[in-house]
Amino acid sequence: MIQAEASQEGGCKENPENNPDCTTVYVGNLGHEVNRDELHRHFFNLGVGAIEEIRVQQDKGFGFVRYSNHGEAALAIQMANGLVIRGKPIKCSWGNKPTPPGTTSKPLPPPVAAPYQPAVAMPGVPQGFTAAELLAYQRQLAISQAAAGQIAGQHGLAGQVSAGLLAAGSQALYDGYPNQSSAQQLMYYN
Template sequence: CFLAQEAETAITEMTGKWLGSRQIRCNWATKTNAEEKQETDNHNAVVLTNGGSSNAAMEANQDTGSKENPENNPDFTTVYVGNLGHEVNRDELHRHFYNLGVGAIEEVRVQQEKGFGFIRYSTHGEAALAIQMANGLVVRGKPIKCSWGNKPTPPGTSSKPLPPPIASYQPIAMAGVPQGFTAAELLAYQRQ
């Protein structure tokens, strides 16, 4: 259906974009009461209509306490990764985020058939840096969309970093190519 393709494109292109000081998260609507949905989302989503944004929804978002917002809540340590190709598995996603070099990864989950995954870091700051660095990173020809996971990490969740991922290839030192740089340093250089 043509409308479904347009909707899928809108979801893909708008997820992770910024509206004011908030990052947009888009997904398919579910058949629930709109008020219950708004409460479930902790007022983190901005309701979009054909004419633009709803002023009432934006005011409600501004009135919530800072602890409700993932970017200000230290209990949020999980990165949502969208727009993944269906061939990207857990190990490959782990490798891409491990290579960012931003912190200790504690859990990696991938829904291959749905094209998204989650990376849980040890700290909120590490997750925030990963979102910033990985958003738009091209994985298998597709720019990934990164934002906060929709739930805080529950208290008492075991905190043990995963072992480094197995490399898909062995790097070969080449004459004239500087060695010993972290992935974060190379990414920063590339962006310059």
């Protein structure tokens, strides 16, 4: 009995990665404008499992996302750590308190899409995303294309395949951005 009480006291502070009762993700470095619905959208889009609860302390810049099981929460921590939300990379770790055994709840319904709409439409720029989200997308796309080029190079296909992937990706990355020169495109891949 004493050991059980001690393990409950420690909660998710000690060895949370091996405690099946730890199902909550702490999300830090949130901008003060990030609300519950926005955090829900970002974590739902990870597609790692059933989200059961979302809490956000907007004035303090952090929140919590509770999943239905430990494995889903662990995957969410891995995938979301460093994700850029409104221009700030979030920091994910285990929440301090374990989900009490026997807690039953049902998953939250999918979030309602509420994309950002600028007051004036900008030609050539996709609508429904913030500038920070577009920059984060461009960065992730460039990284994944560079990695694809490295993988192709490791398999003896470096010549045509990686050059083709990078050239095609570079063009796709800058379509709709008329102020970008070809010299800037090559800068990312040399």
